[in-house]
Amino acid sequence: MKKLIFSAALVLSLVLAGCGEAEKPIPKNESIEHPKPSGEQKIEHPTPKDSNTEQSESEVEKDESNKNQQSTNIFDTSFFKFAKSVDVIDNRSTQNNLLVWIDYSADSEPGISTLNTLNQAFYFLQQSDVIKTDTVTLAIRVDDVKVAQFNVKPANIDFNNTQLGMADLVVNGSEVEYLNEGVKAFGQVMELWD
Numbered sequence: 757m758k759k760l761i762f763s764a765a766l767v768l769s770l771v772l773a774g775c776g777e778a779e780k781p782i783p784k785n786e787s788i789e790h791p792k793p794s795g796e797q798k799i800e801h802p803t804p805k806d807s808n809t810e811q812s813e814s815e816v817e818k819d820e821s822n823k824n825q826q827s828t829n830i831f832d833t834s835f836f837k838f839a840k841s842v843d844v845i846d847n848r849s850t851q852n853n854l855l856v857w858i859d860y861s862a863d864s865e866p867g868i869s870t871l872n873t874l875n876q877a878f879y880f881l882q883q884s885d886v887i888k889t890d891t892v893t894l895a896i897r898v899d900d901v902k903v904a905q906f907n908v909k910p911a912n913i914d915f916n917n918t919q920l921g922m923a924d925l926v927v928n929g930s931e932v933e934y935l936n937e938g939v940k941a942f943g944q945v946m947e948l949w950d
Contacts, residue, residue: 867942
């Protein structure tokens with residue numbers, strides 16, 4: 757009986773040892789690599805610091821000034837769910853303009869990508885930092901080729917209008933700066949523009 761219990765315990769310990777690997781502790785001098793999100797937003801993760809390290813006063817001031825600067829320049833781009841990537845260039849200090857590059861993958865259809873962008877821009881434009889901006893330029897690229905560009909004035913959009921669709925409201929508050937032929941034809945069929 758003792759041999760049976762000992763054999764079962766030995767087999768169980770071998771099975772458990774084979775099922776998983778022991779985690780290796782991360783040395784204090786190495787940084788942890790975090791996965792990057794795909795296309796929605798660029799997020800920087802801080803690297804862990806040794807708790808015995810003290811920061812000088814100038815480093816603390818620099819960190820606080822960076823936090824203040826970042827808090828005024830962060831825009832939520834997660835509204836553009838179908839985009840491969842979204843880059844926001846903040847020109848508010850010189851031109852009171854935000855330039856938003858919305859990139860789609862090569863297998864995306866330019867007309868549908870433009871319609872998706874206009875629908876999702878409806879929510880993007882309502883952010884407190886964005887709605888105060890004079891103009892927001894939406895530049896849409898498919899496979900690195902610009903297919904459409906709109907110069908939107910958030911002040912000209914009636915966000916409470918329930919009679920029109922979101923894309924219609926954004927187009928009505930915009931100046932259409934560029935449409936390639938395919939997007940132009942798609943928008944005419946969808947009655948977004950003439």
